[in-house]
Amino acid sequence: xxxxxxxxxxxxxxxxxxxxxxxxxxxxxxxxxxxxxxxxxxxxxxxxxxxxxxxxxxxxxxxxxxxxxxxxxxxxxxxxxxxxxxxxxxxxxxxxxxxxxxxxxxxxxxxxxxxxxxxxxxxxxxxxxxxxxxxxxxxxxxxxxxxxxxxxxxxxxxxxxxxxxxxxxxxxxxxxxxxxxxxxxxxxxxxxxxxxxxxxxxxxxxxxxxxxxxxxxxxxxxxxxxxxxxxxxxxxxxxxxxxxxxxxxxxxxxxxxxxxxxxxxxxxxxxxxxxxxxxxxxxxxxxxxxxxxxxxxxxxxxxxxxxxxxxxxxxxxxxxxxxxxxxxxxxxxxxxxxxxxxxxxxxxxxxxxxxxxxxxxxxxxxxxxxxxxxxxxxxxxxxxxxxxxxxxxxxxxxxxxxxxxxxxxxxxxxxxxxxxxxxxxxxxxxxxxxxxxxxxxxxxxxxxxxxxxxxxxxxxxxxxxxxxxxxxxxxxxxxxxxxxxxxxxxxxxxxxxxxxxxxxxxxxxxxxxxxxxxxxxxxxxxxxxxxxxxxxxxxxxxxxxxxxxxxxxxxxxxxxxxxxxxxxxxxxxxxxxxxxxxxxxxxxxxx
Numbered sequence: 001x002x003x004x005x006x007x008x009x010x011x012x013x014x015x016x017x018x019x020x021x022x023x024x025x026x027x028x029x030x031x032x033x034x035x036x037x038x039x040x041x042x043x044x045x046x047x048x049x050x051x052x053x054x055x056x057x058x059x060x061x062x063x064x065x066x067x068x069x070x071x072x073x074x075x076x077x078x079x080x081x082x083x084x085x086x087x088x089x090x091x092x093x094x095x096x097x098x099x100x101x102x103x104x105x106x107x108x109x110x111x112x113x114x115x116x117x118x119x120x121x122x123x124x125x126x127x128x129x130x131x132x133x134x135x136x137x138x139x140x141x142x143x144x145x146x147x148x149x150x151x152x153x154x155x156x157x158x159x160x161x162x163x164x165x166x167x168x169x170x171x172x173x174x175x176x177x178x179x180x181x182x183x184x185x186x187x188x189x190x191x192x193x194x195x196x197x198x199x200x201x202x203x204x205x206x207x208x209x210x211x212x213x214x215x216x217x218x219x220x221x222x223x224x225x226x227x228x229x230x231x232x233x234x235x236x237x238x239x240x241x242x243x244x245x246x247x248x249x250x251x252x253x254x255x256x257x258x259x260x261x262x263x264x265x266x267x268x269x270x271x272x273x274x275x276x277x278x279x280x281x282x283x284x285x286x287x288x289x290x291x292x293x294x295x296x297x298x299x300x301x302x303x304x305x306x307x308x309x310x311x312x313x314x315x316x317x318x319x320x321x322x323x324x325x326x327x328x329x330x331x332x333x334x335x336x337x338x339x340x341x342x343x344x345x346x347x348x349x350x351x352x353x354x355x356x357x358x359x360x361x362x363x364x365x366x367x368x369x370x371x372x373x374x375x376x377x378x379x380x381x382x383x384x385x386x387x388x389x390x391x392x393x394x395x396x397x398x399x400x401x402x403x404x405x406x407x408x409x410x411x412x413x414x415x416x417x418x419x420x421x422x423x424x425x426x427x428x429x430x431x432x433x434x435x436x437x438x439x440x441x442x443x444x445x446x447x448x449x450x451x452x453x454x455x456x457x458x459x460x461x462x463x464x465x466x467x468x469x470x471x472x473x474x475x476x477x478x479x480x481x482x483x484x485x486x487x488x489x490x491x492x493x494x495x496x497x498x499x500x501x502x503x504x505x506x507x508x509x510x511x512x513x514x515x516x517x518x519x520x521x522x523x524x525x526x527x528x529x530x531x532x533x534x535x536x537x538x539x540x541x542x543x544x545x546x547x548x549x550x551x552x553x554x555x556x557x558x559x560x561x562x563x564x565x566x567x568x569x570x571x572x573x574x575x576x577x578x579x580x581x582x583x584x585x586x587x588x589x590x591x
Contacts, residue, residue, distance in 0.1 A: 002038075002040055002467040002469075003467050003469045003472060005038050005467075006463050006464060007469065009031065009034050009035065009460070009463075010469075010503070012034075013027065013031050013460065017563050019563075024449055024546075025449035025453060027453070027456070028452040028453045028456025029456065031457075031459065031460060032046045032049075032455070032456055032459050041459065041463050045459070045462055045463075045466070046459050047459070048459065048462060049454065049456065049457075049459050049462075052458050053420075053421040055455055056421050056424075056425065057110065057420055057421045057424045057550075058450065058451060058550050058553070059446050059451055060421070060424035060425045060427065060428040061110055062114075062445045063428035063432075063437065063445050064114065064405075064406065064424060064428050065114040065115070065118065065445070066437055066442065066445035067402050067428075067431030067432075067436040067437040068115065068118065068402050068403075068406060071398040071401070085123070085127075089127075090192075090196075092127075092134075093133075093134065093137065093191075093196070094188075096119075096120065096134060096138060097138070097191060098188070099116070100112055100138050100141045100142050100145070101142070101184055101188060102145070103142075103145075104142040104146055105148040105149050105152050105184075106151065106152070109142035109143065109145070109146050109152070110420070110550060110551060110554075112142055113138060113142050113551040113555065114554065115406070116138050117135065117554065117558055120134045120135060121558065130200075130201040131202070131559055132201065132559045132560055132561065133195065133196055133199050133201060134559075135559035135561075136195065136552075136555060136559060136561065136569060136570075137191040137192075137195045137199075139549070139551040139552050140573060141187070142551055143540055143543065143549055144187040144188065144540075144577075145180075145184050147176055147179075147180040147536060147537055148176060148177050148180035149173060149174055149176065149177060149180070150171050150172065150173045150174075150175070153506070154507060155506045155507050155510050155536065155539045156171060156176065159171070159510050159532060159539070162510075162511070162514050163514075163532050166514075166515075166518055168528060168529065168532065171533075171536075176533070176536060178588050179533075179580075179581070179584050179585065180537075183576075183577060183580055183581070186580070187573060187576065190576065191569075191573075194569065194572070195569060199568075200565065202559070216244070216275050216343070217275070217278065217340070217342065217364075217366050218273070218341055218342050219274050219275075219276065219281055219340055219342075219366075220271050220273055220274075220293050221272045221285075221291070221293075222269070222291050222292065223269060223270045223271075223272070224290070224291050225268055227266075227290060229290065230266055230267060230268055231265055231266065233265060233266070234247045234266065234272070237266070238274075238284075242276065242283065244276045244277040244279075244280045245274050245275070245276035245277075245280050245281070246274060246276065247273070248274060248275060249272075249273040250271075250272055250273075251271040252267060252270050278310075281340060281341055282340070285340065292339070292340065308368050308370055309369065309438075310340070310366070310368045311367060311385055312364050312365070312367075312385075312386040313331075313364070313367060313377070313383040313385060313386075314362065314383060314384040315359050315361055315365075315382070316361070316381065316382060316383060316384050318381065319359075319381070319383065320382055321359050321382050322359055322361055323358060323359070324358070326339070326365075329359070336369055336370065336373040337367055337373065337377070338367060339365055339366075339367050340368060341365075341366040342363065342364070342365055343363070343364040343366065365383075398436045401434045401435075401436055402431060402436045405430045405431060405434070405436070406427065409423045409424065409426070409427035410423075449557070450553045450557065453546075453547060453553065454550065457503070457547050461503070464503075471512070473500075475516075478492060478516070480492075486521075486524050486526045486530075486586070487582065487586055490530055490534050490582060490585065491578065491579075491581075493513070493516075493520065493534055493538065494534045494535075494537060494538040494581050495538070496513065497509055497510075497517075497534070497541070498538045498539075498541040498542070501539050501541065501548055502544050502545045502547070502548045503547075506540060506542055506549060507539075509539050510535055510536075510539045513535055513538075514532065514535050517532065517534065517535050518531060518532070526591035527589075527590070527591055530585045530589045530591055537577060537581040537585070538577075540577075541573075541574050541578060542574075543569070543570030543571075543573045543574050543577075544566060544567050544570035544571050545563065545566055545570070546561070546566050548566075548570075
């Protein structure tokens with residue numbers, strides 16, 4: 001009875017995921033509820049997915065990726081790819097696919113895909129391309145390359161260890177490359193030709209958040225005692241490190257100098273009226289001997305409790321602050337609020353100093369305050385609080401920390417000094433503790449819908465194994481091939497493995513089907529080695545659904561994909577891998 005119940009739940013889950021009648025995270029929650037209500041799983045078993053290393057690893061990787069993005073840690077790599085491609089879509093696609101494949105052959109493909117997602121998004125924004133044309137191919141290229149070496153994917157290592165436990169030889173480091181490399185090359189060629197034609201051309205939502213000329217703010221900066229800028233000219237202090245900052249005026253007590261006409265030396269107490277981008281204004285307050293005229297408090301963005309946050313306040317149409325000078329407002333008098341700059345859309349601010357600005361509807365105040373203070377500001381009807389501006393900040397001074405952290409994570413996992421979950425959690429912790437990322441950003445980086453979907457499908461896998469449904473499905477499938485040649489039976493095993501890996505994780509599929517594959521080979525009186533290798537390739541042929549592999553899930557949100565996008569491109573690729581493996585495995589590893 002339980003097998004019939006689990007079969008019905010499985011069909012319902014597939015229907016909801018394919019049609020997207022409800023969101024994928026709600027589907028995952030409903031799936032866990034059904035498994036408990038039907039008494040197939042206990043409540044504890046239904047939520048075991050939340051403690052699964054895959055869920056923890058993916059969540060930690062989201063945090064690490066966010067840290068790399070916030071510090072500009074991927075900027076160098078991205079700029080190189082952008083520079084090489086020159087905006088040419090076809091050239092950019094092949095460069096990215098080859099780069100991903102080369103890295104994924106030797107490194108766990110999860111961090112590789114995490115690294116390339118922001119690179120692709122930035123490149124698409126730069127040249128007006130669609131990220132949805134790139135991200136599924138990136139995931140598929142990483143999966144294809146994972147079959148080229150023993151360490152390319154954890155599934156290969158598991159199968160090798162299980163093979164030894166059954167009394168057969170394990171896989172050597174490059175044994176799978178004999179077939180893995182040709183399949184990967186052919187798969188990349190397929191993606192290069194067909195992905196642009198099959199995948200949708202969706203707009204890139206992050207482009208709206210990029211800094212540009214229309215996002216420049218007017219600010220005042222004060223030269224404090226013992227500042228390193230004292231004795232220098234205006235032209236010397238900003239052009240190199242902060243190119244967007246333009247000095248409009250230098251105010252020295254009662255004298256006002258325009259740098260374009262006169263180049264006076266900077267003195268203690270001088271006020272600079274400047275115009276610049278969000279990133280450069282925040283960076284100079286964070287890094288240099290300079291401060292806001294209204295406060296001497298230092299802007300320190302880090303992991304401390306009640307950390308500072310930079311936000312925009314838009315003067316609302318019914319605000320009581322309209323037609324008031326900025327210095328007369330409660331905001332300017334509040335010690336907990338530090339006004340960095342002012343912006344007025346498409347209009348010139350005639351006042352010579354920020355505190356003299358007469359506020360109007362739509363004026364934007366760039367401020368920094370502590371998170372606790374933001375709660376009281378948000379309750380006011382005088383402003384519209386825009387927190388998204390904080391997402392634009394790039395903490396470049398922490399870039400080396402994030403890069404070293406990422407390299408150490410990959411190196412430690414590759415050398416086998418620790419498992420990928422431990423490495424990812426450590427890297428996520430270090431991203432936060434070193435100030436590359438604040439805790440509020442780390443929480444935002446966790447894509448709850450994807451984590452819920454992984455946890456839900458893990459619960460389904462547990463239920464299928466507990467009820468014996470997985471084994472029954474496998475035995476029923478293989479019964480159709482009784483009396484056929486070993487090659488046909490091998491093809492059936494690979495096809496079954498590929499189908500199962502769309503439902504379960506590839507590791508669970510390998511563990512479940514390897515004993516059946518070895519028993520089948522012994523029953524046919526042939527060497528089990530081709531069947532062992534066949535499980536490797538079948539378990540990695542997980543292209544047809546976003547739940548088939550975690551890298552597919554990672555690109556699901558950023559690419560704006562639907563379930564059907566994976567099936568259109570993934571099913572042909574699945575068929576190719578299954579057919580190629582069936583034909584060539586017996587030639588390389590004879591029966």
